[in-house]
Amino acid sequence: MAGSKGAIWVIAETNADGSLAKSSTEVATLARALAGEADTDAAGIVVAADPKAAAEELAGYVPRVISIAEKAADGNAWAQIAAQRAAAILTSDAPTVVLTGAGPDGRDVAGTLAGLLERPVLVNATAIDWEHGPSVQMSVFGGKLVTTSAFANGEWGIVTVRPNVVTAEKAKAAGKVEAGKADGQLALPVVKIVERIEEAASALPIEEARIIVSGGRGVGGEEGFGLVREIAEALGGAVGATRAAVDSGWIPYAQQIGQTGKIVKPQLYLALGISGAIQHKVGMQTAGTIVGINRDPDAPIAEFADLVVVGDLFEVGKALLEELKARA
């Protein structure tokens, strides 16, 4: 298989506890599928103060993982450090394409790597096919259009992959982890982390939730989100929100879905008091089933939901809780 052609490389991200980020399991699964089509191998790079756990996990998805124990990754901003170590590997072992996540850390790695190695970037892939090179689909203009793009000159570039567009699947056989070196000076300025502030984390990150119950301006306040939470609990889902609800201080930014928040793809999206304006729609329009409860029958959500119940969200929401309890 491999040999003449460069590998399809994944630069992995880790969670605070040292485990592999979910988005990286998705990107690695995609890299393996593309490697099959491109007749090469997939490979991964993990850069962390203690990369062992994440590297072993990543080897469940791709045949080759380079694990770099980098002391500087502890207590400093991660992405530039990781990009510099990855750049050293990619300089000596030229890739066919490099994939990262399209979340905050993945973007930072991709941008830094592009700057270091003078490479083109394609962003926010929702799917990648292989046609003599990566053929990258992106959703643009708030989901109104899907474009397909490629690197123009057959050269290698970097692609950031949107979360929740690939279902992570392990390889049949586990790959090998090799220790990489963290040699050489870091040429880019190191940015210190002087303090970590923990906020009360929600039980389930919304990007990973199978079901999301979300509230908008119509919920009216913090108390209103009590009902949203109750319905989410009854359905075993997570709580989401629109920017209006977050800006009003009713719920933390971590729960925001949309253009300036997170992009999610749950199996069920239940929207309470959400009009479905374009800025919110871009964050949730690919959900499996979309249900809205809204007072206004002409709200934009009625154009793309599977079901819209016209009515007061508190009355319908309470009736829904009763129905769900009756089934339980």
Next chain:
Amino acid sequence: MQIVVLTKPVPDPAAAAERLTPDGRLDRAASPAVINGNDEYVLEAALKLVEAHGGEVTLLSMAPPNAVETMRKGLAMGAHRGVLVSDPALVGSDQWSTIQVLAAALGELAYDLVLAGFDTSDGVGGVVGAAIATRLKLPYLSSAAKIEPDPDAGTVRVRRISPTGFDVLEASMPALIVGTQLLGEPRYPSLKGIMAARSKEIVTRSLGDLGLDAGAVGGAASRTKVTGQQKPPARGATQVIRGTPEEGAKAIVELLAARRLI
């Protein structure tokens, strides 16, 4: 403090008229342009910082000549001047060109901070800021919810959004910061601001002015290409229920049960 804010004119998402030309470039004539929404948050942060610490805010854009119109709005909000890099050769530029051009334009400016928005509503890439910082070897601080410079010490602290809360980052200035909506709601231009903006300076720079070669950057040098565009698959028809709350709730539960979601 001298702050440069990177701003991009984008098709107004609210007008919902965005489209591409047949060869895959943004059709700028199809849609009214506005300042990219995420850029307004960092502009607001920049204005508050110079109000507190003194100094000036410069807007920097790479865009067609008519971008002076959108730049005026930023000036009306309170920015002091604009620099517009505009050149016919830049039509069809990819991100790599954008990175080189903005890095070159920054090379001509004096600044303590460069601020950029989280991403743009048209491209949604969010990689240009990191790449520019890398080219210029500037400390790079991203996902900023709060920016606190200490001009006497020559340092800046940024509260970066992390998956579990915030990380407080510290770096020396000059630095490049990518900010988020948590920096705070952008102000509306006042009437006085709009009047004042008319006489504020907008300098236009060509590729030649920046010492860049049109063969090395811009549309002709684009290293990515759009090879196709199609409408996304349509979702099915929407079922609308008008009735009592109980009827609405029943309809939801029936749908969820039919789709094995409960």
